[in-house]
Amino acid sequence: MDRDQTSRAALAALQAVEHDDSDLVSSGRVRNLVVDDDGTVRFSFTLHPDDPGTLVRAARKAVESLDGVTTVKVNVQLPQSAPSPGARGSGGGLKPGSIPAPTPKPGLLPQVAHVVAVSSGKGGVGKSMVATNLAVGLAEQGLRVGLLDADVYGPNIPLMFGESRRPPVSGEKGKERIAPLERYGVKLMSLGFLLEKEQPAIMRGPLIAGILKQFLEQVHWGELDVLVVDMPPGTGDAQLSLVQTIDLDGAVMVTLPQEVSLGDVRRGIKMFERVNTPILGIVENMRSEVFGHGGGEALAQEMKVPFLGGIPLDRAVREAGDAGRPTVTSAPDSPAGEALTGVAKAVREALAGG
Ligand SMILES: Nc1ncnc2c1ncn2[C@@H]1O[C@H](COP(=O)(O)OP(=O)(O)O)[C@@H](O)[C@H]1O
Ligand SMILES: [Mg+2]
CATH class of the missing domain: 3.40.50.300 (P-loop containing nucleotide triphosphate hydrolases)
Structure with missing residues (x-):
């Protein structure tokens, strides 16, 4: 399969992922899908706070199982309107279903x-x-x-x-x-x-x-x-x-x-x-x-x-x-x-x- 075919197959696989509202691609959840020469598929995924924790995994699995796909890289993002997650140690941070954006913090591991x-x-x-x-x-x-x-x-x-x-x-x-x-x-x-x-x-x-x-x-x-x-x-x-x-x-x-x-x-x-x-x-x-x-x-x-x-x-x-x-x-x-x-x-x- 060439890159175009792989990319179409990946989008179709993502559309077939079971999810309650409209499919992941049409609803704009999955964006910027690209296929590299080595068969790596990358896309960004907007995760909503009430999504099941397994949704990203399901999306990843759907693409991983395709012929010609070697690696799947998902860039998980929060919806634009979501409140920005708390900084490390602030008591905010990880909410079920949400991904925190690490806030730079001094110390050994700022990211x-x-x-x-x-x-x-x-x-x-x-x-x-x-x-x-x-x-x-x-x-x-x-x-x-x-x-x-x-x-x-x-x-x-x-x-x-x-x-x-x-x-x-x-x-x-x-x-x-x-x-x-x-x-x-x-x-x-x-x-x-x-x-x-x-x-x-x-x-x-x-x-x-x-x-x-x-x-x-x-x-x-x-x-x-x-x-x-x-x-x-x-x-x-x-x-x-x-x-x-x-x-x-x-x-x-x-x-x-x-x-x-x-x-x-x-x-x-x-x-x-x-x-x-x-x-x-x-x-x-x-x-x-x-x-x-x-x-x-x-x-x-x-x-x-x-x-x-x-x-x-x-x-x-x-x-x-x-x-x-x-x-x-x-x-x-x-x-x-x-x-x-x-x-x-x-x-x-x-x-x-x-
Ligand atoms: N629930 C489990 N059932 C069977 N084997 C286990 C289980 N948990 C750990 N093991 C095995 O026991 C051994 C010790 O576990 P490991 O994680 O290396 O322990 P530790 O890091 O505490 O020294 C490993 O061979 C591991 O695969
Ligand atoms: Mg050990």
Whole structure:
């Protein structure tokens, strides 16, 4: 297919997307559709406040499935008349169904509207799995999303995205710019790209914070609605330095149903509270007959923080992670996929209300 044909096919596919009022193209929702030589289709999409969060995803999927289309880039916009969304930290920001325009703000990440940490007491509880699916889930709702793997002890975000390339670096020495790689609509960056294999074990908090700061200044994120940060597990000085380096808007805590894990998370919540980072809520992961469930909900009540959802222990979740195909896209209708999408929605709403 040539570019004209692809472009006509894309418009027809968008017209066929199920939506209550007139179709997406005639109503002017979709505009400026162009097809690049390499099969990338770009268009802008005006998202109204009461649209279902899945509308952008449906539009994207419709075009993605066409022959000759390699990538779909959607530039999500608010209607002209919509009130301008609040600046980061102002308490405005994300409303369900709306996309905030990041307001320039001094600091390390001036083009990022919201920074959300995903944290846990110990490794192995599914922190990276939750961070991955949260990032992809938010991107599927039409937000511009970045994911920073800051887990210096076990960076595994690239693996969960099936990404083995190193990000391209440009610019002269001393002034390098690093461009994030993009997968599933999420801009990815890992501190692991910078670290030698033996390095994390000898790294102390202030050193990690220094490296992270330098790193964040070099990464070219562009404008983001949300940056998700996969934190190192635990509550030691490395974690505390990171929290103090990145100006966080909130933290998501991941726990297992078991009491030991809950105790770790309790300490984690206290750490974030000490530095005035709001807890967006608790996710209970790997619910099962054996491990039980409900501990996360009880802890949320006890600590007076929201409960964001319970994810079943499901082999398919691990296999999806190993294969680089996050569950929210590879199995959205499975119980785990639905629970993870629910977590992304709850986080988005928590950011809107916070
Ligand atoms: N709900 C789940 N069901 C099955 N396997 C899971 C689930 N959550 C995580 N896993 C798997 O458990 C392992 C540890 O998860 P990971 O996200 O890497 O943990 P962490 O980042 O906390 O160390 C991974 O292999 C992951 O795919
Ligand atoms: Mg991890």
